[in-house]
Amino acid sequence: MPTWLTHYFLLFFLASVLGWLMEVCCKLIQFHRFINRGFLIGPYCPIYGFGAVLVTALLSPYANSPLVVFVLAVVVCGVLEYATSYLMEKLFHARWWDYSQKRFQLNGRVCADTLIPFGLLGLAMVYLVKPFLFRALDRLPVGLLTGLTIGLAVLMLTDTVLSTRVLTKIRSAAESIRGDSTEAITAAVRRTLAQEGALVRRALQAFPHVHLYNRPLLEKLKAARKQFAAAHPDLFTFKGMKTDGKAAPRDDSQDDHAHGT
Numbered sequence: 001m002p003t004w005l006t007h008y009f010l011l012f013f014l015a016s017v018l019g020w021l022m023e024v025c026c027k028l029i030q031f032h033r034f035i036n037r038g039f040l041i042g043p044y045c046p047i048y049g050f051g052a053v054l055v056t057a058l059l060s061p062y063a064n065s066p067l068v069v070f071v072l073a074v075v076v077c078g079v080l081e082y083a084t085s086y087l088m089e090k091l092f093h094a095r096w097w098d099y100s101q102k103r104f105q106l107n108g109r110v111c112a113d114t115l116i117p118f119g120l121l122g123l124a125m126v127y128l129v130k131p132f133l134f135r136a137l138d139r140l141p142v143g144l145l146t147g148l149t150i151g152l153a154v155l156m157l158t159d160t161v162l163s164t165r166v167l168t169k170i171r172s173a174a175e176s177i178r179g180d181s182t183e184a185i186t187a188a189v190r191r192t193l194a195q196e197g198a199l200v201r202r203a204l205q206a207f208p209h210v211h212l213y214n215r216p217l218l219e220k221l222k223a224a225r226k227q228f229a230a231a232h233p234d235l236f237t238f239k240g241m242k243t244d245g246k247a248a249p250r251d252d253s254q255d256d257h258a259h260g261t
Contacts, residue, residue: 006145007137011056011130012049013152019048037206039088039096039167040159041199047084051077055122056130063126073122074115081118085109092171095182095211166199174212182211 023037023045038045055073062068086109089095098108105111137145170189177188189212193200204210 001146001149003142006149007134008053008057009149009153010137011133012053013044014133015052016044016046016049019045031208035205036202040163041202042155042159044156047080051080051118052125054080055125059122059126060130066123069126070119070123074119077118077122078110078115081114082106082109092167093174093213094171096207098209098211162199163203166203169200170203170212182213186210186212
């Protein structure tokens with residue numbers, strides 16, 4: 001196995017663990033209790049690992065300019081967080097975090113409160129963690145590094161499979177509930193799955209502010225709205241307005257847009 005591959009994978013794993021520790025400490029301060037953060041069961045948050053690898057691999061050539069590294073780290077981590085939020089929502093029909101109430105945010109998926117710390121963490125990765133870690137790993141036998149990399153990779157892949165099944169179960173529960181808002185559906189799912197296994201409960205507890213929604217029902221509501229608009233074109237001169245110039249009554253089905261649907 002190539003040395004660069006083992007080095008970057010172990011950097012990925014270390015950053016994932018450190019990210020999990022940071023998340024746990026933040027929630028401990030916020031909720032005064034331990035919360036096993038992250039989508040996976042183990043003590044690691046892969047989004048931090050991917051961020052660390054991307055930042056160190058892409059930004060090390062700019063190490064002569066800390067300001068450039070900081071700005072680019074903000075951009076790289078912002079894109080990563082936004083993409084992760086979007087993909088996880090599309091896959092599991094849930095808004096796992098929402099920054100809509102914060103200032104300087106984009107569609108509730110990223111905000112300045114997280115991007116600025118990510119920029120600082122990017123500086124730490126480029127100037128401290130990567131040089132120190134890679135020098136330390138260079139002193140270890142290649143066989144040990146290869147075995148460690150394979151073992152940790154198998155562990156995380158197994159965890160990913162199990163966690164995906166858990167999240168799929170939560171999505172299925174949400175799709176079986178007929179609620180009129182994401183809050184009602186989320187509360188019903190928590191009640192329904194309260195007696196399920198520890199892994200399901202852990203996933204829900206890991207994201208106290210998650211918003212779940214019934215995507216099939218949402219699609220039906222949107223289709224019905226389009227059919228109504230097509231059948232009554234005289235009621236609409238342009239989106240959201242009636243022919244008499246007054247604002248049209250708000251369609252409650254649009255509320256899910258605030259949760260990224």
